[in-house]
Amino acid sequence: MLTYKQLGSDADKDAVHKAITGLSKGLFPGAFCFISSDIAGDDSYCYIKHTDGSGSKANVAYIATKEGFSPDIWKGIAQDSLVMNIDDMVAVGATDNFKLTNSIDRNPLIISDEVISKIINGYEESITKLSNYAKIDMCGGETADTGNNVRTIVVNSDVSARMKKEDVIDASKTDNGDILIGFASYGKAKYEDKYNSGISSNGFTLLIHAMLNSSYKDKYPETYDKNISDNAYSGKFDLRTQIPNTSLTLGEAMLSPTRSYLPLIKELLKAKRYKIKGIFNCTGGGLTKPIRFGKNVKYVMDNMINSGPFFKFVYENSNIEPYELYKTFNMGCRLIISCTKEDVDGIIETANNFDIEAKVIGRVEQSSKEGVNEIEITDPLSKKVLRYKK
Numbered sequence: 001m002l003t004y005k006q007l008g009s010d011a012d013k014d015a016v017h018k019a020i021t022g023l024s025k026g027l028f029p030g031a032f033c034f035i036s037s038d039i040a041g042d043d044s045y046c047y048i049k050h051t052d053g054s055g056s057k058a059n060v061a062y063i064a065t066k067e068g069f070s071p072d073i074w075k076g077i078a079q080d081s082l083v084m085n086i087d088d089m090v091a092v093g094a095t096d097n098f099k100l101t102n103s104i105d106r107n108p109l110i111i112s113d114e115v116i117s118k119i120i121n122g123y124e125e126s127i128t129k130l131s132n133y134a135k136i137d138m139c140g141g142e143t144a145d146t147g148n149n150v151r152t153i154v155v156n157s158d159v160s161a162r163m164k165k166e167d168v169i170d171a172s173k174t175d176n177g178d179i180l181i182g183f184a185s186y187g188k189a190k191y192e193d194k195y196n197s198g199i200s201s202n203g204f205t206l207l208i209h210a211m212l213n214s215s216y217k218d219k220y221p222e223t224y225d226k227n228i229s230d231n232a233y234s235g236k237f238d239l240r241t242q243i244p245n246t247s248l249t250l251g252e253a254m255l256s257p258t259r260s261y262l263p264l265i266k267e268l269l270k271a272k273r274y275k276i277k278g279i280f281n282c283t284g285g286g287l288t289k290p291i292r293f294g295k296n297v298k299y300v301m302d303n304m305i306n307s308g309p310f311f312k313f314v315y316e317n318s319n320i321e322p323y324e325l326y327k328t329f330n331m332g333c334r335l336i337i338s339c340t341k342e343d344v345d346g347i348i349e350t351a352n353n354f355d356i357e358a359k360v361i362g363r364v365e366q367s368s369k370e371g372v373n374e375i376e377i378t379d380p381l382s383k384k385v386l387r388y389k390k
Helices: 014-019 057-066 073-090 113-129 204-211 215-219 250-254 262-270 286-292 308-317 322-328 341-353
Strands: 045-053 098-106 136-145 153-164 179-183 276-281 297-301 335-339 358-366 374-378 385-389
Touching: 045 073, 057 073, 057 153, 057 204, 057 250, 073 098, 073 113, 073 153, 073 262, 073 276, 098 113, 113 136, 179 297, 179 341, 204 250, 204 308, 250 308, 262 276, 262 341, 276 286, 286 297, 286 322, 286 335, 286 374, 286 385, 308 322, 322 385, 335 341, 341 358
Parallel strands: 098 136, 297 374
Antiparallel strands: 045 153, 098 153, 179 335, 179 358, 276 335, 297 358, 374 385
16 A cells, blocks of 8 residues: 655654754644744734745646646646635634745756746736735745756745734644544635645655556656566556546545645634634645644544535545545545534634535534544544544
8 A cells, every 4th residue: 555655855854853852832832833023023912923835736737738628727826825825824814914935946957937837827826816805915936946955846936924923823723522533635615716636735755656657657758766676556547537426536635735724724814713722734644634733632533524526426436445545635524613512603604605515514622542642533424533643
């Protein structure tokens, strides 16, 4: 069975967490992302600066355009890079006045000027789509021709914002007795212009090589490291394969732009009427993402949202075990909120108003061992209980 680590990636990021053990954890050590003192020196405010990108998803876009897909798919890569930052920041309560820059490294012998133009236009289009909900200022960026370092292209973004300290959502407050609400990552939200497969922009190193067939290995050797050659492109499908119960091909599904939950979360937070304990953007680490937040807690997810057509297809047609799937991908549920029981109905109703499926997926309990956090996920397809601890 194929795993993320076999392909040179690590959803747990244990090495990174070990490396930063002695560093400052910011003003709110248990928050979902790093929060520092205010850049303007106002003690009532704090400052958030976040960097992330589209990762290996750009390789799918590269192959797809080589295979005849529209170059416009590169616009979605810009949205991926933007949203992977903004939604982590939204998870601590930052919902407006974002400042964005980008950094693109490309091999100019492979990646054309047209691709760069599509990506830059994609940033502008993504900002426009979210403009009814938040102000996002594009503050320039850097495009570097680094063919000696980058085989194809890397698209990263840097986003920053100020917010009041009193508005911070501190995930460390998640505790025994809280309710867990899950929100679908697939479908067509009120503010989206087309159906989204729910894939987001993480785990693509595993997804690509588990789903796409060996023909891509021979045609596009620049898209993988020779050290993983034995496992590269070990799937059964091509980008034109139809995903059952959707109008999407596999390529279109894999390139669905990352959904932003900014409009929904901003609506939930603006009235301050809900007692939200933690907001978890389940990208890297998949549905095990909450495990690093709170103390001596067990996240029990025994009523999961349906995985949706795309993740069901991956589940049934890849050589990836469920244990690996749930700790790498969101499996149709990228957003989780922990809250009090009294606020469940209102939060779900708000999500439904945005045409986003939401339901209670579980609860928070006391962990079985002091100093250890746990997650138990009941896989709705196999009915097996998957257990993780940290």
